[in-house]
Structure formats: structure tokens, C-alpha cells
Amino acid sequence: MIEPAGRPGRPAQLAIIVFAIVLAPLVGAMLTGDDLRSFLRFPPRPLEAAPESFTGWVFVTYLVAIVAVLLPFLLRIGRAGSAALAGSAGSAESPRTYPLWGWLGVALLAVSWFIAWVPLPGLEEARRLSFTPLWVGYAVAISAWVQKRGGRCLLTEAPWVFLALFPASAGFWYLFEYLNQFTGNWIYDGTGVAPDREALSWFLRSALPFSTVLPAVLATRDLLATWPRLSAGLDNFAPIRPRRPRLVAAIAWAAGVIGLAAVAIWPTALYSLLWVAPPLIIVATQALAGERHAFTRVAGGDWRGPWLAVVSALFCGLCWELWNIFSLARWTYHIPHAQVLHLFEMPLLGYAGYLPFGITCVVAAHLLTGLTPDVRNPEDRKP
Secondary structure (H helix, E strand, O other): OOOOOOOOOOHHHHHHHHHHHHHHHHHHHHHOOOOHHHHOOOOOOOOOOOOOOEOHHHHHHHHHHHHHHHHHHHHHHHHOOOHHHHHOOOOOOOOOOOOHHHHHHHHHHHHHHHHHHOOOOOOHHHHHOOHHHHHHHHHHHHHHHHHHOOOOOHHHHOHHHHHHHHHHHHHHHHHHHHHHHHHOOEEEEOOOOOHHHHHHHHHHHHHHHHOOHHHHHHHHHHHHOOOHHHHOOHHHOOOOOOOOHHHHHHHHHHHHHHHHHHHHHOHHHHOOHHHHHHHHHHHHHHHHOOOOOOOOHHHHOOOHHHHHHHHHHHHHHHHHHHHHOOOOOEEEEOOOOEOOOEEOOEEHHHHHHHHHHHHHHHHHHHHHHOOOOOOOOHHHOOO
């Protein structure tokens, strides 16, 4: 049976994190003289979309920074060779069948995908609401694939933890909707919200779709963990052991808070901090409390957890953008300095936001449900 790493975060710890994420950009907005009431309304929506633009040197700077971060990991995995393939879970030596309940997930995904994309007369409302069943079907189908490959299937081994991810996910994503008010990087279209009951309608239409984010990313991470080749060599790679870990954690916490405040002051220049600051704040808060966090194993050189979190969010991001492109209720992106080379609606460099977002998903799941932030390797299964 899968055991969570511990209890969900203590209420005081959770309150500190939420208040820091909420209050920091408000302080920045206050310094610019903005009316704070415009950021405290529901539903949370940007006052205006961010300016769409392309600036060559900014684009190249972002690109170089992204490559500089990812390249050492990719080289390490590449140099690890094919040794990890021999230990791959779900090999021919222990064949497993794809479970029946997984096929139900596949069917739900396929039907919802068809409804989302095909403009059949009379199904406009079903098209607007298709996002939730599509992603529920995805999470179930991926979980079944994890089980087939002999991985750690959260849905079957700890179903209550899996179910807890759904309400946790809804609250988690509302924070990002709140932060997007300061940057205006994505705008929703075609939601069909009734003007006379906007807040209630938006809540009812958004809570269920938002609830699928964490289950999808965490199930994908568990699936990727069944292919050791994807993180080969990262179990013993670049250990980070600061001499004064609490000081480093305090600096990281302050950097995250200051970063969110700066986003509200210079949203066009610093919008990317919207994705980097939240995981900094969460992990630093846990480290200051002396608790286990997503980077605990990095001290010993084990980067598999953070790496697979990054890759799983990027894969889910590709699916989100794919399924968004022809949907009736959809979103569009407005990215300053990088509004070029679109893959679906997303500008190419915009996908970099999914990299830290994967870390955020893992640390949020740990904080809100107690689910282990470490990669759940099949070989670590308890008897």
C-alpha cells in the first residue's frame, strides 16, 4: 500500500504560504498606486490582457537561460546509456494486462475529446463543459497504464489520497488565477457565463476543470517513473548541500515573496516569476520548518523527483494546449517579448512555464494532501 510522506501541511504553515502568495503582489500593486479592490474581486480576472510583443534579445536571453538549465540534465541522461532499460518496470518478464477500468477512462477521454472539438448542433453546452470529463478520463487512463507497467498506481493503492487531489487542485489553481490578474497572460473565451450571476456561474464552471490539474500531473509523473531511462543517472547527480540550509531557505523565501511583489510592479518584464516564485515560497517554508520537501533528496544527488515533475507537467501542458485549440470554452495567451512561434495557442517559449509548474504541482500535492514529493519508483514498493 502506498503511504503518503506524512500529514498535509500544518494549518499555520499553509496559512503562511497562502498569505505570502496573496499579499506579496498586493504590496507591489500598492506601491504602483493601483486600486487593490480590483484584485480582490471574484471571479479573479485580469483588468486587461498583457501586451503581445516580440523583442529579439529578450527572446534569446530566455532561450539561453532555459537551455542552460536543462542541458546538464539532458546530457547526464544521455550519457547514462541504456543501462536503465534492463530495470524498466512492466517488462516482458512480468507482463500485465491493461485493467478494464482503464478502458473506461480511455472511452471517457475519447468521447469528451470528440464533443470538445466537433461542433455538433445542440451540444454547445456540452462542448463548454467537456474539459472536466476529458481530463478525468486522462487521469484514469494514465493510472491504468501505470498499473499495467507495474508502477505505483495511486488510484488503486491509495484511492482516498487520489480523490483528495481533486479539491486540493481546485484551490491550488485559483491561486494562479489570482496571480494572473497582475500579468494578464491568459484570457478565457467562450465560457458562456451568465452576466447576471457571473461569480456563481464562473465558480461552478471553473472548480471542476481546475480540480483535474494535480491528478493529471501526478499520475503522469508516476507513469514516467516506470521508464527509468527517462531519469537515468539522475539518482546520483550534482548534490547540493549548503553549509547553512536554513539561511538558504530564508533567502529563497524572501526571493519568492519579493519576486511576486515585483511581478505586480513590472508585469511585462517579470511575468515569468509568476511560475518561479510559488514553488520557492512553498519549499522554503517547509525547509524552514525542518520538514521533508521536494528537494530533500537533492542533498544526496537524487534529482529524479524534480526532473520527472518537470517532464510530466510539460507533457500535460502539451495535452492542455492541444485540447484547447479547437474547444468552444478556451483560452488565449498574451506573452510580452515572446509572442512568436506558436505551438497551438501557446507561444513556444511559453511552454517553459510548465517546467517550474511541475515542481509546484508536486509541492502543492505534498502540502495539501501529504502525498510524498519524492518520485514513486516501482522498486520502492513496500511489501
